[in-house]
Amino acid sequence: MNIEMIRAAAARAAGHIRRTPLLHSPALDALAGRRVWAKAECLQHTGSFKARGGWSALSAMEPALRARGVIAYSSGNHAQGVARAAASFGAPAVIVMPADAPQAKVEGTRAYGAEVVFYDRAGESREEIGAALAAERGLTLVRPYDEPLVIAGQGTCGLEIADQAREAGIARAEVLTCCGGGGLTAGIALALEAERPGFRVRPVEPENFDDTARSLESGARQRNDADPSGSICDAIVTPMPGELTFPILTRLCGPGLVVTEAEVLRAMGLALRHLKVVVEPGGAVALAASLFHGDALEGGDVIVTLSGGNADAHTLGRALSTL
Amino acid sequence: MNIEMIRAAAARAAGHIRRTPLLHSPALDALAGRRVWAKAECLQHTGSFKARGGWSALSAMEPALRARGVIAYSSGNHAQGVARAAASFGAPAVIVMPADAPQAKVEGTRAYGAEVVFYDRAGESREEIGAALAAERGLTLVRPYDEPLVIAGQGTCGLEIADQAREAGIARAEVLTCCGGGGLTAGIALALEAERPGFRVRPVEPENFDDTARSLESGARQRNDADPSGSICDAIVTPMPGELTFPILTRLCGPGLVVTEAEVLRAMGLALRHLKVVVEPGGAVALAASLFHGDALEGGDVIVTLSGGNADAHTLGRALSTL
Structure with missing residues (x-):
């Protein structure tokens, strides 16, 4: 860095x-x-x-890879940042969100055209869910901060x-x-x-x-x-x-x-x-x-x-x- | 104009x-x-x-006249615009406000150091009160829009x-x-x-x-x-x-x-x-x-x-x- x-x-x-x-x-x-x-x-x-980080990550991706889609896990702000950037580039986005995320954030994420997958914050690991979906669908993971x-x-x-x-x-x-x-x-x-x-x-x-x-x-x-x-x-x-x-x-x-x-x-x-x-x-x-x-x-x-x-x-x- | x-x-x-x-x-x-x-x-x-109009009026005034003070009538926004500009130029400001003006606007006006004089919106004329005070104290009237x-x-x-x-x-x-x-x-x-x-x-x-x-x-x-x-x-x-x-x-x-x-x-x-x-x-x-x-x-x-x-x-x- x-x-x-x-x-x-x-x-x-x-x-x-x-x-x-x-x-x-x-x-x-x-x-x-x-x-x-x-x-x-x-x-x-x-x-x-979070719109800044989402834009930075997506705008620097190799276009063919980006076109296959991205995935992120987020309580809602990173979700919307990635979803907005993906929508701008015409790339599909899957967002893994906690089931108790604020309704405004869930709606905001969906409004940018992203697919929302819920998980239980107490019992499940969002990292594992994200990794599994990424492998299954060929999506690139956009980490919320360790990236x-x-x-x-x-x-x-x-x-x-x-x-x-x-x-x-x-x-x-x-x-x-x-x-x-x-x-x-x-x-x-x-x-x-x-x-x-x-x-x-x-x-x-x-x-x-x-x-x-x-x-x-x-x-x-x-x-x-x-x-x-x-x-x-x-x-x-x-x-x-x-x-x-x-x-x-x-x-x-x-x-x-x-x-x-x-x-x-x-x-x-x-x-x-x-x-x-x-x-x-x-x-x-x-x-x-x-x-x-x-x-x-x-x-x-x-x-x-x-x-x-x-x-x-x-x-x-x-x-x-x-x- | x-x-x-x-x-x-x-x-x-x-x-x-x-x-x-x-x-x-x-x-x-x-x-x-x-x-x-x-x-x-x-x-x-x-x-x-209203901060724009207040600033425009005060910043164009002749300094000696401005130093004697200004007066305005307002439900609260023009009041704050004039009061802020007056405070910046070190000029006294008197504001004639309706007795039912929102509390946030009364407090905002006073926070800029202006003196607030209330009037009854139904029964009194703010124009008359303003003109009387202006004459009495040698203040310049800053009209809210016809200026x-x-x-x-x-x-x-x-x-x-x-x-x-x-x-x-x-x-x-x-x-x-x-x-x-x-x-x-x-x-x-x-x-x-x-x-x-x-x-x-x-x-x-x-x-x-x-x-x-x-x-x-x-x-x-x-x-x-x-x-x-x-x-x-x-x-x-x-x-x-x-x-x-x-x-x-x-x-x-x-x-x-x-x-x-x-x-x-x-x-x-x-x-x-x-x-x-x-x-x-x-x-x-x-x-x-x-x-x-x-x-x-x-x-x-x-x-x-x-x-x-x-x-x-x-x-x-x-x-x-x-x-």
């Missing part, structure tokens, strides 16, 4: 991926006690940054952050990322290492799913014991940091941060009120950390990813009730 | 006003039966396009629409605007007349407040009889088209469109789900027309303004319940 792969992914993405805005609100600054800059990937195609092309695609978000921080006159900042397997975090960290070495990336996770924070602290990959179906942060409750992503995080990131579900819902409500955007729970952890864990941050500027916005109406209603 | 005034306003706005994104969702296209492009002014500073500098500021939104339509490859389109006094509609119409003469602007209003549609049809300015405090579309329930704006609308706009409150709430819900943005009722009428009044539109592309996003939690809850 290197910055040239990210720059190449950005070139392939031109005209197909949105440059999402870096939002800002005086009211949130006042709450946080520092300037908060929000990279609104909820406004990306498919409603999350260099996908990390490079997510890194294009980091290139934009670097540019937009320059435009906003931000000299130094902590950059808080919503972290599951670490693809977005690794991509942004690599981009900023090259473009803005004074910036420090900090992964943020929900409580009970803080594998990355514990892994960074211990120096070795740790697992989560909790049942992922019990979390509202479905997008980022992966079992452990990735094999490819973790060494990048170890080399480039500061300590991880951990937030509660109550903080996540409140951050979602404040994003609706002050930033006028819909953020899903897993995409709101970084904003929650910036607002409610300021003691753990340094400096006058913090940049947060609002990684996705594919929230169900019921969850948005819960977020509104915190206001 | 001419295009040079709008270009000058755009030059003064550089670095102070956001270029808001033109959002797009395949799901909304499918519902509308044509491509729907949404100009997300809800993501503008202060949560509405060339304000129309020019709102027109900068039209310049961006012209650019973004080119980038998106849109050759011809109907452009639906959320219309109260007609400042945004007139500004956009003037900008597009110069930049994209193939585009046609269509004002959209809520039922019972369709003064512009009736005025365009009859050729003379008509009044609304309904009580504005009975509408959820507080931002655009002005009594009649403006003296300056109406001749521009007559010359440049196609027939007006009228939507119901149920359609507005459903459009707000669909914006939350598919565009991931918060739109207030008065800012959702154009989207509602594009989705539910397609029979009255021509061509394969429709551009709508999402004019503002300053909605209260209660109203957002009602919008979510339509999903």
Whole structure:
């Protein structure tokens, strides 16, 4: 992995991926006690940054192989990113999703023409199901984070952050990322290492799913014991940091941060009120950390990813009730 | 009024006003039966396009006059636009707001340091209160739409629409605007007349407040009889088209469109789900027309303004319940 792969992914993405805005609100600054800059990937195609990695992977595939089809496993955002890219290239896509995935994500994935195969998050392995289907139908597996092309695609978000921080006159900042397997975090960290070495990336996770924070602290990959179906942060409750992503995080990131579900819902409500955007729970952890864990941050500027916005109406209603 | 005034306003706005994104969702296209492009002014500073007009007016004022202070009357969006610009220039601002203005707008206005004076929408005249205070304190009145500098500021939104339509490859389109006094509609119409003469602007209003549609049809300015405090579309329930704006609308706009409150709430819900943005009722009428009044539109592309996003939690809850 290197910055040239990210720059190449950005070139392939031109005209197909949105440059999402870096939002800002005086009211949130006042709450946080520092300037908060929000990279609104909820406004990306498919409603999350995963459109970047999906596009990067599919756009770099050998056309004949791509035409046979792709497969991905995902709680819904990587699903839509891969499905959208596959649809654009006219390639079939099969997506393996947990049976309890949010309805909005299932519908979104199907709307891009993908075939959805469900599995039981507690009892079955999505990796095994994916591998079996890939072998049976000759599909290429597009991994959600342990795949260099996908990390490079997510890194294009980091290139934009670097540019937009320059435009906003931000000299130094902590950059808080919503972290599951670490693809977005690794991509942004690599981009900023090259473009803005004074910036420090900090992964943020929900409580009970803080594998990355514990892994960074211990120096070795740790697992989560909790049942992922019990979390509202479905997008980022992966079992452990990735094999490819973790060494990048170890080399480039500061300590991880951990937030509660109550903080996540409140951050979602404040994003609706002050930033006028819909953020899903897993995409709101970084904003929650910036607002409610300021003691753990340094400096006058913090940049947060609002990684996705594919929230169900019921969850948005819960977020509104915190206001 | 001419295009040079709008270009000058755009030059003064550089670095102070956001270029808001033109959002797009395949799901909304499918519902509308044509491509729907949404100009997300809800993501503008202060949560509405009114930041443009406020900035345009204040930035063009003679500094000594500006330093004495400004006054505006507004249900809340023009209030925040003027208050933000005044705060940036270090000028005092007094805002005359209806006593039933949404709480989010009152708080937003005060957060920019403005003094808020309430009036009774049914029994008092905001124009008279504004004029009296202006005389008493030596403040300059910044009118919400019947002011060339304000129309020019709102027109900068039209310049961006012209650019973004080119980038998106849109050759011809109907452009639906959320219309109260007609400042945004007139500004956009003037900008597009110069930049994209193939585009046609269509004002959209809520039922019972369709003064512009009736005025365009009859050729003379008509009044609304309904009580504005009975509408959820507080931002655009002005009594009649403006003296300056109406001749521009007559010359440049196609027939007006009228939507119901149920359609507005459903459009707000669909914006939350598919565009991931918060739109207030008065800012959702154009989207509602594009989705539910397609029979009255021509061509394969429709551009709508999402004019503002300053909605209260209660109203957002009602919008979510339509999903």
